[in-house]
Amino acid sequence: MSEKMISVENISKHYRLGVINRKTFGDELHYFLKKLFHRKLDDFVTIGDEGRLGAKGLFKALDNVSFTVEKGDVIGLIGTNGSGKSTLLKVLTRITEPTTGRAILNGRVGSLLEVGTGFHPDLTGRENIYLSGAVLGMHKHEIESKFDEIVEFSGIKDFLDTPVRRYSSGMYVRLGFAVAAHLDPEILLIDEVLAVGDAEFQKKCLAKMDDIAKCGRTIIFVSHNMTAVRELCNKCVWLKDGKVFAQGPSAKIIDEYLRATTLGSGAFPIVAPADPLQVDMVRHYFDNDDLVIENDISTRATIPELEIQNIIKTASGEIVAKANLHSTNFIVTQLNGAVTVVARFPGIKKLLNNGRYYVDLNVNNPHIRVMLTRSKVLEILVDDKPALNGQDSNIVNFGLLNIRPTFSKK
């Protein structure tokens, strides 16, 4: 049952900052002679542990990363920009070597770091399917057996014999993903590939990846799209500053991650001492079908009048609902110290379709002067809607509203 597919053991990857190599041939000679006589002078491996930036201007992109992945696991690799996710994937795909440590991959590895990289613009779509497949490690007969499926998935049937340089960028991406998605590796390593393509195609890709995962393949998936990670992955590894910060069940790790990155340290601009107003915490919970948002605000000086706005938006920024002075007639007066302002959106949970929603918080002076705006202070997940026809409800239920329309003949 628990067969180890990937085991990463103390992998580190160091980069020299600034200098790529010793600049000239003379430098190189100098370095070589030095190295010959004082062996340890510039040794990569023996640097001490002085934070992420090593003593000699070495940047530790990965710092003693270890974890194991079992067969059938779908691991989400999450972390902020620069945390080492892509570097780790590059090491695991053997594009670059680790400085120290080792990793054991128990099975054929397929990777998708960027779609369509094996393409040559002068070759036709058909030729590129073969080339791209071979680059990803497939044999000719394997590609042949999947050829029709690939063409079907990409939807470029009519352009198969056109050189890909005449393809639109969308066609390019579709073809690239189609090839990659149809190889049959035991381990699949996928970087943020969903940032490309339209929403429809992204859904299709996600569904395909879900299929692959359900076939018992082991997947490591890097993404900033927490919705996708939550849906696909059963476990998460959270990288921070090149180290494994936390790992465990997806739901738990993602919640911690979102809390840390949206509400916790760093995400808010630091309030200047002169600024009397600050947001301490924003929470939400569902009270039956009502959404309740609690805004903890504090101030150091007396503020005569405050208007609070809570705006619920979709991921793409459309406003779903808004609670403000006009809808509530609510004003905080003579505030000095902390206050919790509670906004209630009655019945909204029943109305909303499954998905991820975000809450903005604005604090205004009622005389239309913005005092403070914070976007995406909360991420709200609605996932209680039952699936239609037993399929994945996220893919079948299009639209913002969960109103189950009906048809009848008049």
Added chain:
Amino acid sequence: MVIIQPTKNFFKLNIKELIEYRDLLMLLVKRDLTVIYKQTILGPIWFLIQPLITTIVFTIIFGRVANISTDGLPHMVFYMSGIVIWNYAQGVMNTAGNSLATNSTMLSKVYFPRLIIPLSGVVSNLVYLGLNLLMFLAFYLYYYFNQTGATQFAPTWALLAFPIVVVYTALVGLGVGLWIAAITTKYRDFRFMLPFIVQVWMYATPIIYPVNVVANPLYRAIIWINPVSLAVEFNRYLFTGHTSLNSVGVIIGCVSTLITFLTGLAFFNKVQRNFVDII
């Protein structure tokens, strides 16, 4: 099972893995050939025009004007027998030498044994070698049946060993190409020096002169250390029976080829493992 760890042995040549990726090799060869064919009007004919013009120029300048000995052989046969081999060595060297730089986007996104790209150059250049050989054979047969000079020439039985010449030349081209690929990745300057180096190298190869006209022992040693010389002289011997080749030359040539190839491979392996971090 794949084990990822820092490479310790740079001389390692994972032949099993290379065989595993043979489909990719063949597709890359096909890609190189199709792309050249698609972009040009004359297509592969260029690979005939180039050696033909070179031979004609050599015949005029070095044969007629400078009057350099061709060992009694017809100029066309003498020069072309060398140019055919030289072109193949240089072609392999060029593809191998540019393999990392021209495919950098692919290399930075997907793993496959990096040696596949230089190897695809070895195979795709075989096609051009074949074209060159056809043209050479045409001239060769013409002069063979119209022998007018005092020196008679005829193919030897050793001609059956021609594939060995090809393999040897490929090894030379690959060895030097791997060196170039590795060194131009680290030091861009070499890209500007390359055409110049190739030119000097060609003159150090007995293409326009037979080795036996070189009297200076130092120059002669340099010519034999140059690994292409052996291939050129041996090829000339196979077709005409005339050569300045001796056993010392053969040994020196083989040793220097082996050294070039192994060091090239090691250097290439060392650079390619972190190539993506450098470009």
